[in-house]
Each structure stands twice: as C-alpha cells, then as structure tokens.
Amino acid sequence: MNDTQNLPPLPDRLSVDPRSPYHNAAIFEHHVGIKLNDKERFDVEEYCISEGWIKVAAGKALDRNGNPLMTKVKGTVEAFYR
Structure with missing residues (x-):
C-alpha cells in the first residue's frame, strides 16, 4: 500500500496530455483512479471535480x-490514489 502522506495532493483538474496546462507529471508517478457516479473508469483523459465532468x-x-x-461526460467525479 502507498503511504498517502508522501503523495502530492490531487488537484481539482488534471489532464493526461503533457501539452495541457493541467498536466502534472509528479502525480502520474503514482497510480491515480477516477470514479464517475461511483463507477471506476479507466479511459479518462482529463477530469474536473468542481465542475463534475470527465473527458x-x-x-x-x-x-x-x-x-x-x-467527449465530455458529466456526473459526480472522485479522484483517488490506488
């Protein structure tokens, strides 16, 4: 199990694309999971928790x-470390 005290905090918005201003390489050194409406998704390219969408x-x-x-899918977004 990962020690959550040593992990960087997850931002409100994060993108997989390195050209995006919302990309953070330090976070992708760890395994990040995304849930949309309490269902884990494995195909997320970008998310925004406050606005409630994933791409x-x-x-x-x-x-x-x-x-x-x-395509943008709306719902309740939750980001977490695995």
Missing part, C-alpha cells in the same frame, strides 16, 4: 492533428 476519447475518431476526439 474520454470518442471512439477511434481523430482530429486533423492526429489527436483523439474527446
């Missing part, structure tokens, strides 16, 4: 730069 890839569709298209 997930919309199938295999890509934008003109080759990045996956994102």
Whole structure:
C-alpha cells in the first residue's frame, strides 16, 4: 500500500496530455483512479471535480492533428490514489 502522506495532493483538474496546462507529471508517478457516479473508469483523459465532468476519447475518431476526439461526460467525479 502507498503511504498517502508522501503523495502530492490531487488537484481539482488534471489532464493526461503533457501539452495541457493541467498536466502534472509528479502525480502520474503514482497510480491515480477516477470514479464517475461511483463507477471506476479507466479511459479518462482529463477530469474536473468542481465542475463534475470527465473527458474520454470518442471512439477511434481523430482530429486533423492526429489527436483523439474527446467527449465530455458529466456526473459526480472522485479522484483517488490506488
């Protein structure tokens, strides 16, 4: 088990994309879990707890730069360390 005292606090908004201003590499050194409406999700690209949404890839569709298209799913968001 991880010692939660040594882990950085989870931010209100976090993104997997390193180009995003909400990306924090120190947090991704640990295993982060996301729950949406009490169901754990494994495909989350970005989340915001205060606004209550997550972004997930919309199938295999890509934008003109080759990045996956994102869709926003709303609900109660909970972030935690595994």
